[in-house]
Amino acid sequence: MSKNKQISKNLDLSEKLAYYIAAHPTLNTKFPKGSAYVAFSATDAKLNAANKKLVLNLNKEGKKIIKAQETKNENKPWNFSFASI
C-alpha cells in the first residue's frame, strides 16, 4: 500500500475515532501523557498491515502507542490497548 493511500484511509478512520474521543472525555485520562493513537480498521486488512509497520517504527522511536481497534459492534465501536514491540 502506498503511503498516500495509507494516509487517505487513516484520515477516514481518524475522523471516526475523533468523534468517539469527543464523546468520551475521560478516555485520555486512562493513558499516560505523551501517548498517541494508531487506528486499525474493522475491515481493511491491507491498511492494518501498513499500520502495524507504522506502530513498529513508532515504538522504535520510543513512542507510547495506543492501538485503537475499530470493531463492528455499534455499542462498543473501538477497543483500546497498548501496542508494544
Next chain:
Amino acid sequence: MTKKSKRTSKNIVRRVKYLQKSKLEKEIIAGNNPIYLSDSDRITYAYKRNRENKKISEVVNVSLEIKIKSKWLTIKRYDSSHGFLHRHTRVSIGDDSEIISVAGVKKSGKHSNWLTWSIKDIKAKFWFYKRAFLKRSGINQD
C-alpha cells in the same frame, strides 16, 4: 464592620489567578493525544469539557502536523480560545510565524459545532493544506 479589600494591582492579579484556577477546575481537557496517519503525518484533537454540564466549552486544538527533517511542525491549527473559532496557519518551514484568520471558518453555532467543523475541515482539506505548505516552503512534492 466588614473590612473591604483595596483594589490594588496586586489584589486584582490575585483575583484573576483565582478565577482562572477555579475556571480550570470546572473543565477537563479531553483528547490531546495525536492520531498518526503515517510516520510523518498526524492529527491532534483537544477540547475542554465542563465537568458539571458535560458540554464542550472550548476547542483547544485541532491541528495537522507533519514531520520534516526529524521535526514535527504544526502547519494548520484551529482553536476557539477567544470565544470564536479561528485558524492558525504556519507560513513555511523556515518561517514559524502564523497567519491567524477567520476567513471561511464557521462562525455560527457553539464550541461543539466548531469542534465537529474543524475535524471535518482538516480531514477534507488535508492534501490541500499539506501541498500548499510545502509549496510555500519551496518543496516540490512531484
